[in-house]
Amino acid sequence: MMAPVATALLTKLTTSNVLDGEDIQAIQRLPIRFRELDARQIIVADGERPAECCLLAEGFTFRSKTTFDGLRQILSLHVPGEIPDLQSLHLKVMDHDLVTLTPCELGFIPHDALRQLNRERPNVASALWRETLIDAAIFREWIVNVGRRSATARMAHFFIELFRRLEAVGRTRDGGFELPITQVELADCLGISTVHVNRVLQDLRKEGLLTVNRANFHLLERKKLEQLAGFDPTYLHQHPDL
């Protein structure tokens, strides 16, 4: 009688970690409180001290910070199977917001249960630690993206990364994916203005590199986009040997 929510976590964990049968059972035995949320709801807010972690089963979430003068920067997007606030297990106070981008299915896991799991299954502990390290690796690449790439390369890089991560959890469909994101939100991901997002998107479409209709992004020329972005997938560590 396993929480269906845990399936997403296992799918994700096993793409970049090796787990044995007992590890998997221990994960399936986790007490998980299921919950659905609408789009654009704050799951955990900056400054809070949560007592549980949030497992994303369906939908997209993002993490963001808002500067003193009201500008928002999105720090990461999360795909199903991830635990976007796993850091709260060891950092008691949230230093950013965790927000739903789309309607989401979420599973909340008490910190106590996770700590016990870590003690009893060192293998799982390593896997979870590793997940937080991959998280950090993605932050690093985002620093490069925002700090050193042109707006166009930045956007290309963003889409390629997202594609690869969605692909790993089986959420792409023939070279595309569904991501209901507004241009305002894209701007906050890339550290540029909304108007400029629009300009760059027009360019990429004009060049025949991608199409967007509704929430449907289709990467027509993945190779070209990767070149344009200077994309190197190493940092995603999508294989246990990396």
Place this chain on the structure above:
Amino acid sequence: MMAPVATALLTKLTTSNVLDGEDIQAIQRLPIRFRELDARQIIVADGERPAECCLLAEGFTFRSKTTFDGLRQILSLHVPGEIPDLQSLHLKVMDHDLVTLTPCELGFIPHDALRQLNRERPNVASALWRETLIDAAIFREWIVNVGRRSATARMAHFFIELFRRLEAVGRTRDGGFELPITQVELADCLGISTVHVNRVLQDLRKEGLLTVNRANFHLLERKKLEQLAGFDPTYLHQHPDL
């Protein structure tokens, strides 16, 4: 007979973690290979698969990535007591360079020894995991810095962060610190051009907010700099309760 190098690590760990006597002894028993390096030497390079971690005992190191077209972005600066490549314990391939900024005293600790320590002292394992999470929290703030703050605010934020981190390990002297960094390197930290670094530095000096002579940075008006930067120290998690 403890490696003097381990002292730096303990100083750092105990500022944001609670360790008991046995934990401390276990750390002191770690086999550490001592080594000195000149300034601007690569310690571990992008793409390598190191078998040990590097403990910084004296000096400064930084981590950086270089884009396809040769632009460099510095991802983090490291102060004595930190283990800048602790992530390599679980991420086998380096996705960035680790480099000395100044002449450094380093201690190299085999991955095996660290893994054994983690198994035997879960408390230490948590502390080390936590350190990597703080690392990630700093990355997040750097994303905001580079993505959403003006060049001036960015630089102010950088100096304040550094001051706080150095203060925590007792490396500041009356409102200042010594950091032998060139304007080129500052530019790569902040994601701006060298010329612009110079302009902004002039401005900050003209405003009487800081002075620099040689490698000596003196923050004359810390409060004003913090306001200018919109600095909120939460993300540094410099206390075990945070």
Place this chain on the structure above:
DNA sequence: TTCGGATTCCAACTCATGTTAAGATTGATG
């Protein structure tokens, strides 16, 4: 002490991106 390379500083000019404002589309809702 002198030399040469690295670093800092400065000014003129260019350009990528931001800002503001206004229509045009779209999509929910009654």
Place this chain on the structure above:
DNA sequence: CATCAATCTTAACATGAGTTGGAATCCGAA
């Protein structure tokens, strides 16, 4: 199916930051 709010699009204009090039300093090495 009319309406309204949100989103997208486009244009005109403003500006922060990049680029180039060169002078002034600094500093270690001979």
